[in-house]
Amino acid sequence: MNSFLNLIQQRQSDRKYTERPVEQDKLENCLEAARLAPSASNSQPWTFVVINENPLLNEVARATTGPLKSFNNFVVQAPVIIALVMEKPKLLTEWGGHVKKKEYPLIDIGIAAEHLCLQAAEEGLGSCMLGWFDEQKVKDLLAVPEEKNIPLLVTLGYTPEKYKHRKKIRKSLNQIVRYNGYGK
Amino acid sequence: MNSFLNLIQQRQSDRKYTERPVEQDKLENCLEAARLAPSASNSQPWTFVVINENPLLNEVARATTGPLKSFNNFVVQAPVIIALVMEKPKLLTEWGGHVKKKEYPLIDIGIAAEHLCLQAAEEGLGSCMLGWFDEQKVKDLLAVPEEKNIPLLVTLGYTPEKYKHRKKIRKSLNQIVRYNGYGK
Numbered sequence: 419m420n421s422f423l424n425l426i427q428q429r430q431s432d433r434k435y436t437e438r439p440v441e442q443d444k445l446e447n448c449l450e451a452a453r454l455a456p457s458a459s460n461s462q463p464w465t466f467v468v469i470n471e472n473p474l475l476n477e478v479a480r481a482t483t484g485p486l487k488s489f490n491n492f493v494v495q496a497p498v499i500i501a502l503v504m505e506k507p508k509l510l511t512e513w514g515g516h517v518k519k520k521e522y523p524l525i526d527i528g529i530a531a532e533h534l535c536l537q538a539a540e541e542g543l544g545s546c547m548l549g550w551f552d553e554q555k556v557k558d559l560l561a562v563p564e565e566k567n568i569p570l571l572v573t574l575g576y577t578p579e580k581y582k583h584r585k586k587i588r589k590s591l592n593q594i595v596r597y598n599g600y601g602k
Numbered sequence: 603m604n605s606f607l608n609l610i611q612q613r614q615s616d617r618k619y620t621e622r623p624v625e626q627d628k629l630e631n632c633l634e635a636a637r638l639a640p641s642a643s644n645s646q647p648w649t650f651v652v653i654n655e656n657p658l659l660n661e662v663a664r665a666t667t668g669p670l671k672s673f674n675n676f677v678v679q680a681p682v683i684i685a686l687v688m689e690k691p692k693l694l695t696e697w698g699g700h701v702k703k704k705e706y707p708l709i710d711i712g713i714a715a716e717h718l719c720l721q722a723a724e725e726g727l728g729s730c731m732l733g734w735f736d737e738q739k740v741k742d743l744l745a746v747p748e749e750k751n752i753p754l755l756v757t758l759g760y761t762p763e764k765y766k767h768r769k770k771i772r773k774s775l776n777q778i779v780r781y782n783g784y785g786k
Contacts, residue, residue, distance in 0.1 A: 595651075
């Protein structure tokens with residue numbers, strides 16, 4: 419009964435990859451999991467741009483490193499990077515988002531990205547979500563229209579055995595759960 | 603190998619519930635799955651307020667119905683509603699969010715909510731994420747501090763057999779996947 423809790427334990431932010439390429443069928447299973455993700459009003463406000471060819475792969479990887487050379491410098495090792503492009507939701511959702519001051523598609527993008535990463539774990543692949551990168555640079559490299567955003571990149575690849583199964587550090591249930599009121 | 607893809611198929615937005623209460627151990631497994639969700643810089647910017655007592659449950663349910671009486675009127679059937687309160691992320695993440703104009707915690711909240719719903723499916727429970735509700739009313743009912751937001755509510759309960767296994771309607775992979783460039 420607890421296979422999903424086990425899968426959650428297997429997924430981690432993998433920042434080391436071997437040179438083994440990602441098989442096309444495994445990649446497609448990851449995309450299939452993301453495709454089936456729920457979204458507000460079933461808007462599916464996303465396009466997944468798979469980057470797996472050089473020199474593009476290298477150029478996108480370089481757009482994720484920060485002013486500190488060590489930041490995100492693992493990305494160049496990843497044989498696949500997927501850019502999650504946020505698309506406009508349905509009109510009703512867009513209107514609802516304005517009224518409720520909530521950017522629903524950002525919630526949806528998070529859900530789809532996690533489906534992708536959990537399926538990667540199921541396939542024995544490592545993955546890492548990246549939120550910090552030069553978005554304009556990546557948009558230019560992928561020819562993404564100016565008005566669209568790329569909230570996340572996800573790296574995929576095989577993680578060396580010794581870097582797997584890192585212990586998860588999380589707050590306890592007591593710290594994050596209340597019953598029948600915020601203050602209780 | 604495809605148990606996660608199967609689990610994804612089982613999860614759906616359930617808008618009918620039986621009177622069967624949700625067992626505490628199942629509820630806690632759902633919360634555990636959410637607790638283990640990844641988040642930007644591992645900020646874990648969330649508090650889960652479980653509502654399972656009347657009259658509060660009824661009052662929160664009433665805050666989700668819209669001007670049209672039929673909208674969200676299933677929520678009163680749910681024996682459990684969980685409010686996802688968005689907490690401040692770590693300072694570095696907050697600063698990064700400002701610089702990159704991205705509300706990372708909203709992405710994180712989506713991920714945690716989906717962990718919750720997928721574990722519900724694993725437990726044989728139905729669930730539904732709600733983004734449209736009277737947030738101020740729910741904040742008042744739960745005594746959530748004014749400066750905090752509640753991006754999502756999630757209902758939990760048992761779905762009548764005949765409402766399970768609805769076919770998923772999604773765009774095809776061809777419509778949402780491109781390789782090595784947005785235009786390709």
